[in-house]
Amino acid sequence: MEIAFENRFVRSLPADPETRNFxxxxxxxxxxxxxxxxxxxxxxxxxxxxxxxxLGIDSTWFASEQAARVLTGNxxxxxxxxxxxxxxxxxxxxxAGQLGDGRAICLGEKIGRDGKHWTLQLKGAGQTPYSRSAxxxxxxxxxxxxxxxxxxxxxxxxxxxxALSLGLTGDLVTRDMFYDGRPRREPGAIVCxxxxxxxxxxxxxxxxxxxxxxNLKRLVDYTIACDFVHIPTGTPxxxxxWFEEVCVRTCEMVVHWMRVGFVHGVMNTDNMSIxxxxxxxxxxxxxxxxxxxxxxNTTDANGxxxxxxxxxxxxxxxxxxxxxxxxxLLEQEAPLQHGLNRFAEEYQRQSNAMMASKLGFNQWDPETxxxxxxxxxxxxxxxxxxxxxxxxxxxxxxxxxxxxxxxxTMITDGWLQDFFRDAFYAPDPIDAGFLxxxxxxxxxxxxxxxxxxxxxxxxxxxxxxxxxxxxxxxYLAQQAIDQAEKNEFGEIDTLLDLLRNPYTEQPxxxxxxxxxxxxxxxxxxxxxxxxxx
Ligand code: AMP
Ligand code: MG
Numbered sequence: 001m002e003i004a005f006e007n008r009f010v011r012s013l014p015a016d017p018e019t020r021n022f023x024x025x026x027x028x029x030x031x032x033x034x035x036x037x038x039x040x041x042x043x044x045x046x047x048x049x050x051x052x053x054x055l056g057i058d059s060t061w062f063a064s065e066q067a068a069r070v071l072t073g074n075x076x077x078x079x080x081x082x083x084x085x086x087x088x089x090x091x092x093x094x095x096a097g098q099l100g101d102g103r104a105i106c107l108g109e110k111i112g113r114d115g116k117h118w119t120l121q122l123k124g125a126g127q128t129p130y131s132r133s134a135x136x137x138x139x140x141x142x143x144x145x146x147x148x149x150x151x152x153x154x155x156x157x158x159x160x161x162x163a164l165s166l167g168l169t170g171d172l173v174t175r176d177m178f179y180d181g182r183p184r185r186e187p188g189a190i191v192c193x194x195x196x197x198x199x200x201x202x203x204x205x206x207x208x209x210x211x212x213x214x215n216l217k218r219l220v221d222y223t224i225a226c227d228f229v230h231i232p233t234g235t236p237x238x239x240x241x242w243f244e245e246v247c248v249r250t251c252e253m254v255v256h257w258m259r260v261g262f263v264h265g266v267m268n269t270d271n272m273s274i275x276x277x278x279x280x281x282x283x284x285x286x287x288x289x290x291x292x293x294x295x296x297n298t299t300d301a302n303g304x305x306x307x308x309x310x311x312x313x314x315x316x317x318x319x320x321x322x323x324x325x326x327x328x329l330l331e332q333e334a335p336l337q338h339g340l341n342r343f344a345e346e347y348q349r350q351s352n353a354m355m356a357s358k359l360g361f362n363q364w365d366p367e368t369x370x371x372x373x374x375x376x377x378x379x380x381x382x383x384x385x386x387x388x389x390x391x392x393x394x395x396x397x398x399x400x401x402x403x404x405x406x407x408x409t410m411i412t413d414g415w416l417q418d419f420f421r422d423a424f425y426a427p428d429p430i431d432a433g434f435l436x437x438x439x440x441x442x443x444x445x446x447x448x449x450x451x452x453x454x455x456x457x458x459x460x461x462x463x464x465x466x467x468x469x470x471x472x473x474x475y476l477a478q479q480a481i482d483q484a485e486k487n488e489f490g491e492i493d494t495l496l497d498l499l500r501n502p503y504t505e506q507p508x509x510x511x512x513x514x515x516x517x518x519x520x521x522x523x524x525x526x527x528x529x530x531x532x533x
Contacts, residue, residue, distance in 0.1 A: 003057065005079035005108035008117060009197070012222050014215055016086070016129070024129050025098055027210060030203065030219055031083040036073025036105050037126025037136065039188065041170025044068040045489045046496065048151050051164045051194055055120075056113045062165070071192045072167040073105065073125035080108040084128035085198065088206030089270025090321050092305060098206055099270045100130025103138060106198060117226065120164065121198055124190040137173045141481045141525065142533030143189035144492060146281040148480070150193070152472045152499035153278055158256040159249070160278040161195040166492070177524065177532050178298065187485065195277060197227050201322040202270035208325035217329055223274055240335035243326060247319050247343040249276025254315045255350045259358065260468055261287035261387045263308045265297040266531065269318045283529035286471050288516040289384035289425050292377065296474065298530045312347055319343055357466045358391055359445070360459040362452045372448065375441050383434040384425035386515045391467035393423055395460045399446060411442050425515065468502040469513050474527060475520035476512065 009031070016032035018024070026032055047062045061067050069075035076082065084101035091099075105125045109117040123146070124138025143166060150163040169188035176183040199219070207216040224231050224242050231241050253276045257264065264271070265283040273279040285296025292309025300306050306314060323336040330336060355373050356364040380390065397419075402410070413435040417428065420438075424430060449459065472495065480491040498512055506512075520526035 003077050003079070003110060005077070005081075005110055006117065007079075007081045007108045008226055009106070009109065009119070009222075010081045010083060013218060015083075018129075021127065021129065023127075023131055023133075026086045026100070026129055028212060028215065029086060030207075030215065031085045031106075032129045033082065034084045034105060034128045035082060036076075036122060038074050039072055039169035039171050039190075041168075042068040042072035042074050043168045043170065044071060045166050045168060045484070046147065046492045047071075047165040048147075048163060048496065051151075051162045054112050054114070054162070055110050055118055055164070055194065057110075067165075068167060071122070071165045072169055072190045073122050076107070082107050084130055085203060086130065086206060087200055087202035087270055088209055089200070089202035089268050090205070090318070091268040091270070092300070092303070093317075095209070096268075096270075097209070098130070099132075099202060100206075101128055101198075102131040102134055103128070103136040104193075104198070116196060118194050118196060119198055121193045121195070122190050123193055124169070124188065135173065137169075137171070137188050138190065138533060139173050139175055139186040140168065140189040140484055141186065142282065143191045144481050144484055145284075145477050146193075147191050148477060148492065148495055148499070149281045149284060149472050150191075150278075151496060152502065153260075153262070155500050156256075156260050156468055156471075156502050158260060158262070158278060159253050159276055161193050161198070161273070164192040164194050166191055175532050178528075178530055179532065195273070195279070196275060197223070197273075198279070199223055199227075199274045200270055200279065201272040201274065201318060201325070202268075203274070204322060205269060205325040208328060211328075213328045216325070220326070220329060227275060237335075239326065239330055240338065243323065243336060244339040244342050246274060246276065246322065247339040248346055250315050250319060251343050251346045251350060252276060253278060254312050255347065255354050257311055258308075258351065259354050259466060260471060261290075261308070262471075263287065263294065263296055263306070264311065265295060265300065265306055265529070267306050267311065267314045267318060269321050272315075272318050272322075282533055283531055285474050285527075285529060287387045288473065288527075290377075290380040290387040290390065291384075292381065296527065296529045298528050312351070316340065316343055316347075354466070357462065360395065360449065360452075360454070360463040362454065365448075368444075368448060372441070372444060375437075376445075379434070379437050379441055382437065383431055385420070386423045386425065388468060388471055389423040389513070389515055390420065391463065392469055392513075393420055395463035395467065397446070397449075398456055399449060400456045402446075402450070404447060404450060407443055407446055411439050411446070413439065416442065422515065465503055469505060470498055470502045470509075472499060473516055474525070474529075475516050475523070478520070478523070478525040481525065 013030040016029035107120045127136035147163045147166040153160040171188040172185040173188040271280040283297040295307040352364040
């Protein structure tokens with residue numbers, strides 16, 4: 001099949017002159033040419049039709065042997081120029097030097113139906129000059145998680161890289177999942193990811209760290225010209241405006257994460273897309289019981305640097321590292337500080353608006369709402385309560401025609417316990433002290449709704465558009481993994497289909513909206529994930 005590629009990244013940016021594939025420090029270059037490693041027995045197990053459509057690739061192609069070969073790195077299509085990008089990063093708060101695409105290989109840029117350039121990238125396609133001591137491969141469990149979550153996030157309205165396909169390589173890959181000396185041979189897999197660009201904060205950081213100012217300027221100019229086309233180039237404000245937009249986009253992304261209960265798990269600067277898209281799905285997780293301190297990443301269990309509630313501050317810290325990397329181009333603090341301030345202001349504003357929409361208010365009321373949100377966050381953490389189910393349940397409150405004087409009769413301990421039963425992980429009866437505090441909060445909340453005066457149906461409709469019903473709960477992904485490891489792939493497409501409409505009730509699929517079952521509480525993959533992938 002004929003698929004045309006136009007590779008601006010390769011054409012515009014400096015290449016590593018060394019084309020042999022061995023691990024090394026790569027200087028004075030943004031990328032190295034590298035070929036994907038052939039695999040034993042390529043097999044495609046799923047593809048996302050809407051991503052194919054976006055790219056203008058006919059869906060029938062995915063049934064072909066060629067598709068399986070191309071999407072696992074066993075065949076290149078005419079026009080593809082595979083490369084691995086050079087980047088560095090701050091990992092867990094410390095500068096880590098050169099990292100780079102150690103197992104990701106960009107194939108080329110396909111012009112999509114929308115006329116835009118979309119880079120296709122294989123993750124797990126073999127060693128590159130950036131593999132350091134690792135094998136360049138990826139296993140099925142982590143690839144399946146990345147594949148499904150990329151698409152789930154997109155359909156939730158969260159900026160993200162996309163996933164075109166999931167394929168098996170036919171090779172076995174050895175992984176010590178919990179770094180505890182119990183390695184296992186697992187099926188190798190490859191996700192084909194798709195994004196306008198895979199450039200990260202770390203691509204700029206590595207150039208600044210090496211004093212490669214000219215290349216830094218080239219990469220910034222390239223990024224603005226290709227991916228921030230509305231920003232006028234060559235003016236004294238160009239870089240300031242661009243950095244500010246990166247700050248704002250990053251802010252929007254994190255506000256979405258907080259809205260849907262997503263925890264990235266490894267917010268290192270090499271995992272921060274310059275586009276403000278969620279990138280690099282590793283030991284991420286979804287909040288079941290609402291807890292600001294929760295992290296799915298066992299590697300981060302002690303410091304909890306990347307816990308749910310820390311994500312906004314970490315995004316800011318990462319932007320600060322990017323600002324430092326851009327310093328040589330601006331040589332002034334004010335424009336960079338301006339962008340960082342913009343993040344802080346925007347975060348407050350957008351987070352307030354987001355919380356108002358989750359709670360069903362017409363708009364944020366700065367007089368009453370900060371305390372209400374703060375108290376809710378405290379109350380929800382007192383007794384383990386499922387975040388997703390809590391907000392969907394809250395939307396069901398019926399108060400058309402209700403008077404303030406009737407609230408006390410309505411909000412009893414029994415009513416609260418019944419009403420939120422599906423959301424509580426704690427066994428009945430629910431702690432009396434908790435019910436009292438919840439009752440006090442509920443009283444204020446309903447009074448607040450009365451002031452807004454929306455009808456039940458209008459409020460419910462708007463709440464259910466921002467509070468998802470179906471999210472990729474960690475245990476749901478794990479069930480699909482357990483089956484896929486036995487060569488049963490049906491659950492992957494079921495989940496893909498379910499998560500296509502995360503806000504809409506889907507008859508017959510009620511079980512996917514239920515709280516995490518007890519068996520999954522401490523099961524590996526369901527609540528505990530490591531960076532091993
Ligand atoms: P991550 O924590 O997954 O974002 O990865 C950090 C760095 O390690 C990146 O440069 C990755 O390309 C690299 N890396 C992770 N896993 C592998 C692997 N199996 N083989 C080669 N490089 C890897
Ligand atoms: Mg990464």
